[in-house]
Structures are given as C-alpha cells and as structure tokens.
Amino acid sequence: MIRKKTKIIPPDGGWGNLVVLGVTLAIGTGIAPLQVLFSIIFGNFLSEIGDGPSSVATVTSVFAMCFTFTGVLANPLIQRFPLRTISLFGTMLFMSGAVLNIFVTKTWHLIVTFGILSGMGIGIVLPCVLTSFNSYFNKRRAFMNSLAHLGLCPLYIALPVCFQYSLENYGFRGTVAILCAFEANMFIAAIVLSPVEKHAxxxxxxxxxxxxxxxxxxxxxxxxxxxxxxxxxxxxxxxxxxxxxxxxxxxxxxxxxxxxxxxxxxxxxxxxxxxxxxxxxxxxINPRENEIAPNNDQSGIWQQIIHMFDLTLLHEWKFINLVIGMAMFFYLDLNFLTLSPMFLIRRGFDPKQVAWCVTSAGIGDFVGRFVLTAFSKYIRFKYWYIYFAGSLITFICRNVFLIEMSQKLMLGLFFVTGFGRSLILTPIPILFTERYSIERFPAAWGLYSVTCGFTNIFLGAFIGSIADYFKNDTYTMHTFTIISSVLITTWFIQAYLENRPKKQ
Known part of the structure; x- marks a missing residue:
C-alpha cells in the first residue's frame, strides 16, 4: 500500500510580501485610529454634545472589549472557512461602523458604530491576517514581522497632523468621511490573503x-x-x-x-x-501532530468546545504564564502612556513640554523597531526574550518616572520608554509561533485576546479604585510597579526553568 504525504514549504517571500503589506494595513487602519486619532477627531464632538472625557473612555473601552473578546472566534472560524472569506466578512463589519460614524449625533451611536461594529470587525480580521503571515514565512518570519511594524511608524507620525488639518478645513463630518476612506484600505489587507498552497x-x-x-x-x-x-x-x-x-x-x-x-x-x-x-x-501549515479529532458520537459538548477552541493549551503552565504576562504588560504600558501626560501637567510641565515628551517616546519607538528589524535580518533570536527585555525596560522607566527631573532628562526617559515599548509591541504576532505550530496560532491568539479583555475589566477597575481612593498619582504608579514586579518574577522563573542544564 502507498501513503502520500504532502509538505508545504513556505515561500518566505513572493506573494508573502503582499501579506506583509496586509499586516501593516490591518493594524494601521484598524488599531491606529483608536490609538492616535479618536481623541483628536471625536473629542471635540463629544464635548459639544455635552459629554466629557468619560465618554471617550467609554467608547474606547467598548471597542477594546469587542476587539479582544471577538478574537476567540478566530480558531473555530478558520477551521471551517478560508482566511480571505473570514477577513472580508470582518472588513465589511468594520466598514459598516466606519460609514455610520459619519452620521452619529449621540454618544450611544458612537458606542454602537465605533465601539461594537468596528471593534468586532478588526477582532475578526487581525487573527486571520496574522495567521496568513505566519504561514507564508519561516526563516524570514522575524525580519518581515519587524518590517511590517516598522511601516506603522510613519502612519503614527503623519496621521495626527493630517487629520488635525482636515478638521480645520473640512469640519467634523468631512474628517470622519476621510477617515472612512482611509480605513477602506483594510479591504486590501483582506484580499491579499491568498491560500499559501497556491504560492508555496x-x-x-x-x-x-x-x-x-x-x-x-x-x-x-x-x-x-x-x-x-x-x-x-x-x-x-x-x-x-x-x-x-x-x-x-x-x-x-x-x-x-x-x-x-x-x-x-x-x-x-x-x-x-x-x-x-x-x-x-x-x-x-497544518502540523498538529499526536492529536485525535473528537468523535461527535462519543464525545460530549464540553469535549467539542475543548477541540473547537483548543483549550488544551491551558494545560500548560508556561502558556498561562506567557499569556497573562503579555496581557498585563500590554495593559500597563498602554495606560502609562495614556496617563503620563496628565501626571506631567500636574507636576508643573506645560503642554508644549508634554507634547515633546510624547514625541520623544514616538521617536524611541521608531528607533526600537528599526534596530529590531536590522538585527533580525542577520541574527536569529527568540522573540520571547526580546519581549521580556522590553517589559523589563518599561518597568524600570516607570519607576524612574516618579523621580523629579528636568525636561531634558524627562525627554530621555520617554525616549527609552518608547524604545522598550517597541520591544513589547513588535514581537506579539510571532511569539506563539515560536512555541506552537502555525495551526494552533488562531487558538493561542484567541485565548490571549480574551485574557486581554478580562485584564482590561478587572485590572482597570482595580487601578481605578486605587486612584480614586488615594487621589495621588504616586500610588497609582506604585500599583503599576507591584503588578509588574510579580509578572517579571514569574517570567524570570520560567526563563530559568527553560534554560537550566538538564541532569544526565
């Protein structure tokens, strides 16, 4: 008897270069508007209709919640449908919210359009784009991932200036329409997701x-x-x-x-x-080995759920330690960059000085991504240790931030913070592929997304309670320090256990 086995060898280029462009466009059109444009475009609108800064936090929180919790659907969807089909569906869901943003008149309208529809849309698209990217590259995966994230830096620098100009010349509705046209580039990210079997x-x-x-x-x-x-x-x-x-x-x-x-x-x-x-x-591309598919006739509903979402990953304490640490470090880093300008103003810095500090962090982020791209071109290393180093750098910077210092020293501190932040954000798409097969990436990403969602809920409520109770920025930063120190300790333990010499 004969058994024919087919092994797909990733092209490490070719059509995969367009997939890299798709990664940049998906993140740049789906995540960048939340990070750098939402307050600029919708902040004045919400103030004019009588809602304060809390409404901004509400809308962005709903977006983050829908984005993270929708990610868990990636694994069962990818098991049944082509990546391009799923991505096009998510893009249409995302764009429906983008179009309806033009006609919003109240806060709850924005919660539905931007928060729910756009949040769920990008939550579906991003896992598909990252799964396709990982399947197209093997040897050059680290370099191309760094290159894709390096392409985001010009967007982060140019978008605030461009859309501020648009607000001044075309008004709120016109600017939202331009934003909708910009976000339509996500269709390109979905269309380029051709099956790797056609090009490998x-x-x-x-x-x-x-x-x-x-x-x-x-x-x-x-x-x-x-x-x-x-x-x-x-x-x-x-x-x-x-x-x-x-x-x-x-x-x-x-x-x-x-x-x-x-x-x-x-x-x-x-x-x-x-x-x-x-x-x-x-x-x-489909290398899950030693796994027996569940028999629908003999297994119960719980076994089918375990297979659908690949919950067997939760049996590994290393995976749990990795996912919880990534989710919390991402949350702490995002909140530090959000709260630090307000802390600086309370400490006597004027708005221009604060703006330069934020710009310095952006420059540090760009330098970090550029250095990581250059090194990954010639040196192969584990990205988990890069992520660990970035977490350690930002942990130290948050502690130094509590010390009174001049503007020049603060500029340097924010530069180093931005550099460390680049080491946290860039490795995320390929961290799981270092430890698990590409087929298990959607499930790992989904569990990571859900962990981020619960982290935003519980950790946000805890830190918010600390800030409201003490009404002191120093105590809030100390809370960041305590949480980070626990996470770093557990990661040190994991690094030691993985690298200790084995007994003969």
Missing part, C-alpha cells in the same frame, strides 16, 4: 508498505512529473506484492497501523481498493 513549494513523500509487514520504502519528490512516475512504478510493485499476500481486516473503518521499528514512522494501511491516499497532516 510542495514536497511529496511516498511511503510504500509491504503488505507482509517486512519493509518500508520511502521516496521523496518535489516535482509533480517525477511524482506521477514514482506513483506508477510503486503501484506496480504493490500490485505484484498483493498477488502474493492479502491483508485481512475485519473492520476497515479502524484503519490498522503498521509501525516500523527502524524509522519510527506510523503508517496507516488502507483498503486494497485505495491504492493511493493523500495525507496533509504533516504539512508545515
């Missing part, structure tokens, strides 16, 4: 099993013509062997297996009527 090289491996169980012969061909020739020759050999020996199987549905002691390869023996069977389970 396929390597076929034919495994011939003698029906008497004696020997296993293997041949590997990368050319389809050679493959057909090999198939014909191997089939003749099998037909001659079948004339001498017959395989009796009382239950063909169980597909008995033959194990070769020398090679350790487990091979299925199929019915004689099936001369050639194709198996893609060992594909690099």
């Amino acid at each position: 090289q396929k390597e076929y491996e034919l495994v011939t099993v003698a029906v008497n169980g004696k020997n296993i012969e293997k041949e590997t061909k990368t050319n389809d013509g050679d493959l057909e020739k090999t198939e014909n020759e191997t089939q003749l050999s099998v037909e001659n062997t079948e004339n001498e020996t017959k395989v009796h199987d009382e239950n063909l549905e169980n597909e008995p297996k033959v194990n070769d002691e020398n090679t350790g390869i487990e091979i299925k023996v199929f019915d004689e009527s099936s001369k050639l069977t194709e198996d893609t389970n060992n594909s690099i």
Whole structure:
C-alpha cells in the first residue's frame, strides 16, 4: 500500500510580501485610529454634545472589549472557512461602523458604530491576517514581522497632523468621511490573503508498505512529473506484492497501523481498493501532530468546545504564564502612556513640554523597531526574550518616572520608554509561533485576546479604585510597579526553568 504525504514549504517571500503589506494595513487602519486619532477627531464632538472625557473612555473601552473578546472566534472560524472569506466578512463589519460614524449625533451611536461594529470587525480580521503571515514565512518570519511594524511608524507620525488639518478645513463630518476612506484600505489587507498552497513549494513523500509487514520504502519528490512516475512504478510493485499476500481486516473503518521499528514512522494501511491516499497532516501549515479529532458520537459538548477552541493549551503552565504576562504588560504600558501626560501637567510641565515628551517616546519607538528589524535580518533570536527585555525596560522607566527631573532628562526617559515599548509591541504576532505550530496560532491568539479583555475589566477597575481612593498619582504608579514586579518574577522563573542544564 502507498501513503502520500504532502509538505508545504513556505515561500518566505513572493506573494508573502503582499501579506506583509496586509499586516501593516490591518493594524494601521484598524488599531491606529483608536490609538492616535479618536481623541483628536471625536473629542471635540463629544464635548459639544455635552459629554466629557468619560465618554471617550467609554467608547474606547467598548471597542477594546469587542476587539479582544471577538478574537476567540478566530480558531473555530478558520477551521471551517478560508482566511480571505473570514477577513472580508470582518472588513465589511468594520466598514459598516466606519460609514455610520459619519452620521452619529449621540454618544450611544458612537458606542454602537465605533465601539461594537468596528471593534468586532478588526477582532475578526487581525487573527486571520496574522495567521496568513505566519504561514507564508519561516526563516524570514522575524525580519518581515519587524518590517511590517516598522511601516506603522510613519502612519503614527503623519496621521495626527493630517487629520488635525482636515478638521480645520473640512469640519467634523468631512474628517470622519476621510477617515472612512482611509480605513477602506483594510479591504486590501483582506484580499491579499491568498491560500499559501497556491504560492508555496510542495514536497511529496511516498511511503510504500509491504503488505507482509517486512519493509518500508520511502521516496521523496518535489516535482509533480517525477511524482506521477514514482506513483506508477510503486503501484506496480504493490500490485505484484498483493498477488502474493492479502491483508485481512475485519473492520476497515479502524484503519490498522503498521509501525516500523527502524524509522519510527506510523503508517496507516488502507483498503486494497485505495491504492493511493493523500495525507496533509504533516504539512508545515497544518502540523498538529499526536492529536485525535473528537468523535461527535462519543464525545460530549464540553469535549467539542475543548477541540473547537483548543483549550488544551491551558494545560500548560508556561502558556498561562506567557499569556497573562503579555496581557498585563500590554495593559500597563498602554495606560502609562495614556496617563503620563496628565501626571506631567500636574507636576508643573506645560503642554508644549508634554507634547515633546510624547514625541520623544514616538521617536524611541521608531528607533526600537528599526534596530529590531536590522538585527533580525542577520541574527536569529527568540522573540520571547526580546519581549521580556522590553517589559523589563518599561518597568524600570516607570519607576524612574516618579523621580523629579528636568525636561531634558524627562525627554530621555520617554525616549527609552518608547524604545522598550517597541520591544513589547513588535514581537506579539510571532511569539506563539515560536512555541506552537502555525495551526494552533488562531487558538493561542484567541485565548490571549480574551485574557486581554478580562485584564482590561478587572485590572482597570482595580487601578481605578486605587486612584480614586488615594487621589495621588504616586500610588497609582506604585500599583503599576507591584503588578509588574510579580509578572517579571514569574517570567524570570520560567526563563530559568527553560534554560537550566538538564541532569544526565
């Protein structure tokens, strides 16, 4: 009998370069408006209708919640539908909110359009884009990921200036319409998600099993013509062997297996009527091994849920430690950059000085992404340690921030903070692929997104209670320090356990 295995080799370029562009456009059109444009465009509008800064926080929180909790749907959707189909659906959902933003008149309108519709849309699109990106690259994955994030820096620098100019010349409605046209670039990010099988090289491996169980012969061909020739020759050999020996199987549905002691390869023996069977389970794009699909007739609802969302990841304490740490560090970093301008004003800095500090952080972010891109071009390293280093840098900077200092020193501190922030944000899309197969990336991303959602709820309420009770910025920053120190300690322990010398 013959078993044909197909292995997909990522092209590490070609059409994958367009997928890299898709990553930049998806993040730049879906996340950037929340980070750098929402307050500029919608802040004055909300003030004019009688709502204060709390309404801004409400809308952005709803967006973040819908974005994070929708991410958990990525794994079951990707198991059933093509990436491009899912992304186009998410893009249409996102754009429906973007179009309706032009006609909002009240805060709750904005909560529905920007918060719910756009938040759910980007929550569906982003996991698909990142999954496609990871499938197109192997050796160059780290470099291309850094390059995609480096392309975001010009957007973050140019968008606030451009849309401030638009507000002054075209008014609120005109600016929102321009924002809608800009966000339509997400369609490009969805369209370029072509299946990697169309652009990758396929390597076929034919495994011939003698029906008497004696020997296993293997041949590997990368050319389809050679493959057909090999198939014909191997089939003749099998037909001659079948004339001498017959395989009796009382239950063909169980597909008995033959194990070769020398090679350790487990091979299925199929019915004689099936001369050639194709198996893609060992594909690099679909490499989940040693996993048994649930039998719907015998497993319960809970087992189906575990399989659908790949909850077996939660059995690993390293995954839990990684996901919780990433979610909390991301939340603390985002809130520090949001609250630090207000802290500086309370400490006597004027608005222009505060603006320069924020700009210095942006420059540091750009330098960090550029350095990471340059190093990843020639040096291969684990991105988990890069993320760890960035978390440690931002942890130190938040503690130094409490010290009174001049504007020049504060500019340097924000530059270093921005540099450390780039080491946190850039590695996120490929952190999971360093430890798990590409097929498990959507599930890992979904669990990470849900963790971020719960972190925003509980950690936000806890830190908000501390700030309201003490009414002192120093205590709020100390809360950041305590939480970060616990996370860094657990990551130090994990790094030690992973790198300690093994006993002989």
